[in-house]
Amino acid sequence: MKKLLLLILLPVTITAQKTGRLLVDSLLHQALPIAGDDTIKARLYHRAFNELTYINIEEAMQIANAGLAHAEKMKWPKGIAVFNDNIAQAYSSMGNFDSAISHFSISLKTHTKAGDKRNMASTNNNMGTAAQNIRSDYTAAVSYYFKALALCEEIKDSTLMSATLGNIAAVYMIQKNYPKALAFNQRALIIREKLGKPDEIANTLENIGKVYISQQHIDKAKGCFNKALAMYQSSGNLMGLASVWSSLSLTYGNDYRSAIEARIQSKELWDEVNPMHSDAITNTGNLGLAYLDVVRYDTSHKVKYSNIMPGNKTALLKKAEEHLSMAIQLSGQTGAIESQAYFTGLLAELQEFKGDYKNAYYNFKNYAETRDSIYSQENKNKIAEAESQRQIAVRDKQLELNKLALMAEKRQRLAMLTGLVLLAIIGALLYKQNRLRKKNNTALRQLNTELEDANRLKAKFFAILTHDLRNPVASLLDFLRLQKEEPGLLSAAQAAFHQQKLTASAETLLENMETMLLWSKEQMKNFKPMMKDVEVSALFSNLQKLFSETKTVQLLYNNPQNLSIYTDENYLHTIMYNLTANAVKALQHTPGATITWQAYEKKGATILSVTDNGPGINQNVLQTLNNVTDAVNAKTGMGLHIVRDLAKAINCSITVKSAPGSGTTFILFD
Numbered sequence: 170m171k172k173l174l175l176l177i178l179l180p181v182t183i184t185a186q187k188t189g190r191l192l193v194d195s196l197l198h199q200a201l202p203i204a205g206d207d208t209i210k211a212r213l214y215h216r217a218f219n220e221l222t223y224i225n226i227e228e229a230m231q232i233a234n235a236g237l238a239h240a241e242k243m244k245w246p247k248g249i250a251v252f253n254d255n256i257a258q259a260y261s262s263m264g265n266f267d268s269a270i271s272h273f274s275i276s277l278k279t280h281t282k283a284g285d286k287r288n289m290a291s292t293n294n295n296m297g298t299a300a301q302n303i304r305s306d307y308t309a310a311v312s313y314y315f316k317a318l319a320l321c322e323e324i325k326d327s328t329l330m331s332a333t334l335g336n337i338a339a340v341y342m343i344q345k346n347y348p349k350a351l352a353f354n355q356r357a358l359i360i361r362e363k364l365g366k367p368d369e370i371a372n373t374l375e376n377i378g379k380v381y382i383s384q385q386h387i388d389k390a391k392g393c394f395n396k397a398l399a400m401y402q403s404s405g406n407l408m409g410l411a412s413v414w415s416s417l418s419l420t421y422g423n424d425y426r427s428a429i430e431a432r433i434q435s436k437e438l439w440d441e442v443n444p445m446h447s448d449a450i451t452n453t454g455n456l457g458l459a460y461l462d463v464v465r466y467d468t469s470h471k472v473k474y475s476n477i478m479p480g481n482k483t484a485l486l487k488k489a490e491e492h493l494s495m496a497i498q499l500s501g502q503t504g505a506i507e508s509q510a511y512f513t514g515l516l517a518e519l520q521e522f523k524g525d526y527k528n529a530y531y532n533f534k535n536y537a538e539t540r541d542s543i544y545s546q547e548n549k550n551k552i553a554e555a556e557s558q559r560q561i562a563v564r565d566k567q568l569e570l571n572k573l574a575l576m577a578e579k580r581q582r583l584a585m586l587t588g589l590v591l592l593a594i595i596g597a598l599l600y601k602q603n604r605l606r607k608k609n610n611t612a613l614r615q616l617n618t619e620l621e622d623a624n625r626l627k628a629k630f631f632a633i634l635t636h637d638l639r640n641p642v643a644s645l646l647d648f649l650r651l652q653k654e655e656p657g658l659l660s661a662a663q664a665a666f667h668q669q670k671l672t673a674s675a676e677t678l679l680e681n682m683e684t685m686l687l688w689s690k691e692q693m694k695n696f697k698p699m700m701k702d703v704e705v706s707a708l709f710s711n712l713q714k715l716f717s718e719t720k721t722v723q724l725l726y727n728n729p730q731n732l733s734i735y736t737d738e739n740y741l742h743t744i745m746y747n748l749t750a751n752a753v754k755a756l757q758h759t760p761g762a763t764i765t766w767q768a769y770e771k772k773g774a775t776i777l778s779v780t781d782n783g784p785g786i787n788q789n790v791l792q793t794l795n796n797v798t799d800a801v802n803a804k805t806g807m808g809l810h811i812v813r814d815l816a817k818a819i820n821c822s823i824t825v826k827s828a829p830g831s832g833t834t835f836i837l838f839d
Contacts, residue, residue, distance in 0.1 A: 190405075193220045197232075211240055211248045218255045222262065223408045226443040230259040250279035254292055261295065263445045264503020266303035270296060290320035290329050297336055301343075302447040305507035311340045331360040331369065335376055342380060343507070351380045368409060371400035375413050382419050391420040408446070411438035415452040418459070425463045426472050432456040433477060447508065450499045454512040457492030460485050461519050489519055510539030625814075698737035698819045705732045705768040705775065711742055712749055712766065722753050722762040732768045734775040734838065740819045741837075745779070747811050748835050752781040755833075759783050777837040786827045 196217040204210040214236030221229035233255035240248030257272035273296045280288040297313030300306040314337045321330035338353035358373040378393030394417045401409035418431035432452055439449030463472055464485045474480035479488065493516045500509035514536030520529035709726040716724055734741070749764060756762035764781045816823050816837075827833035 190224055193217055193224065196220070206239075207243070208245065208248065211236060211243070211245065211252075214239060215251060215255065218259075222258065223406055224442060226259055226262045226446070230256065230263075233259055246279055247283065247285070250276045250283075250285075250288065253279075254288070254295065257292075257299070258295055261299040261303065262443050264303055264447070264450075264499070264505065266299055266504045269299040269303070273299065286320050286324045287326055287329065290317040290324070290326065290333070293317035293320070294329065294333050294336060301336070301340065303504045305505060307340050307343055311337065314340070327360050327364055328366075328369075331357040331364070331373070334360070335373060338376060338380075342376075342383070345383070347380055347383050351377065351384075354380060367400045368404050368406050371397035371406075371409055371413070374400075375409075375416055378416060379419075382416075387420055387422070391417070394420065407438050407442045411435045411442060411452070412448050414438065415448065415455070418455070423466070425459055425467060426478055429456065429459045429463075429477065432459060445499065445503060447503065447505055450496050450503065450505060450508055453492050453499070454496030454508065454515070457489045457494075457496065457512075458515055460489035460492065461515065461522070464489070465522065486519065486523060490516070493519065506539060510536050514540070698740050700735060700737055700819070702733045702735055703738045703741065705734060705777070708738070708742060708745060709766055709768075712745055715746060716749060716753065719753055722756050722764055724749070725763065725765040727765065728768040730768070730770065732770065732775045734768075734777070736821065737819050740815045741821070744812050744815050744821065744837070745777070747809075748779050751809070752779065752783065752833070755783040755786075756781055774838060778834055780832060780834040782832040785829045785831060786825070786833050 196213055201210065201213050201217075204213055214232055218229050218232045218236065221232055233252055237249065237252035237256065240252050253272045254276040257269045257276065260266075260269035260272065273292055277289060277292040277296070280286075280292060293313045294317040297310040297317065300313060301310035314333055318330065318333045318337065321333055334353045334357035338350045338357065341347075341350035341353065354373055354377045358370065358377065361369045361373055374393045374397040378390040378397070381387075381390035381393065394413055397413045398410070398417065401413055412435070414431050414435035418428040418435070421428040421431065432455060435452045436449070436456060439446060439452060443449060463478070464482050472478060479485050493512050496512045497509055497516065500506075500512065513532050517529045517532035517536060520526070520532065705728050709728060713724065713726065716722075745766070749766075752764045756764070759782065762782065764779065767778050767780070769776055769778075812823065815821075821837055824836045825833065826836070
């Protein structure tokens, strides 16, 4: 049976950086008495506990209980959880598994409720340590460790991650899976070297050295142990020194005296710090094994005897039995099943060596049964399953991250598509706005054009008024001037006759003005033709009234069918008036002058024509009907300018038949 198995119970409880007894005394006797009754005092208790775990575990327990009472008085949930965690760690170091798990569970429940993942990871780690070192329940331990590792990776806490990696390495060490134990320890060492914490680096170096011992790489192991020893001595870490002295004893091989001296050095330190620690118990049992090996293998008596090395076989066997029995007893008290079984097997070997075969048989049977349960394939499968579950959890998390990434990419594509749609909508709106603006500009230009047309029509309208009213007013003025300047020129009868004619002419003028004003009122609204059915007889009647005083020209009106025409009455009346007035003016020197208006149907449409027997119209004058650029001369009358523009406004076509000396005919709506 190999003594290498005893070294796998590692000190894996997570602790803070240590500065020694001086700091503890300063905290307890100087800082705490003057601290207020608040969180600062609670943190001082916690700091003192962390320091004392490496110096005196029983005193550390007292400080943890005092801190818990203070946190409960404050009703501070996080503080209560932390001090329950501290008490559980102390119980774990003292080998009291049930009490440790009870306090850890209280702490974990509070941390989980608060969502405090760092302390959740720490508590899971410590629960794994308790299950491993006290109950040797490696399946439960590795399950706790992988839960802690997942939380550490999630919150990226390097300190906790390195401790968790070391704990997982310890389980693989127990299962004799040395490559994985070395790999996890090396991962922890890389992290701790980056953090620059000497005690944690020393702890990891010691664990790596133990793996090298198991692989028979003694020189590599000794190098790791010596580095760790120097670091522990520098920081004054008694627990670390106790552990590394125990580890160094394995490098001495057949130098039993050096191995025993190293283990006695370790035991003295453990007795001062925490004799119930799992490593302390392991060291005690291995010290008994060293005494037994001297008896069994130092047959040539090369070992130098002294007060720590008795010179006879009986005394050596007695010391071996005392230390093995003590280790078995302490393992039973702390629930360290694996350790208890191992030392029971060694005790069986000692009893066999002494010839006590009966007790040797029972003890060896007990050892074999316990060992089979610990190292069974089932347990190995469970541990492998725990790691597989961890790997599956990591894979599932990665798949979930990939899923989230795909969802994010999908949302991004959707956002881009939405952006493109919005861009298209904005483009469409801008295009529509541009079209609407163009449409509005077109409408505005049209309105401007209509306004210009209206202004022109207004100018023409006032020109028409001037043209149509000029002659009657001029006649009236001539008569009044004649009457004023030559009152005796006319006889009384002639004056009465002219007065009568003047009155009739003024009445006609007044009626004509009223008609023109009514038309102007309508036209001032929009200066657009008002199309409707107009009786031709009414048009002829108005002309007859207007030209009733014309004596030199005979006006004839021919409308045998009493026709009507769809047009603007005022526009057409003005056209007819101007054509008639122009004809009257043209016939001033023509004997037997005649003007004839006719209305007749042609292809279902009403046609109007006016014919005179005058001298005809010059061709240059006729161009006015087709040339819109000819200037208007209001002084000499609108003439064909008015006819041209008003005819265009009511869609009236005008054709002219005229020859010199044979008269002129204007045909409307032909």
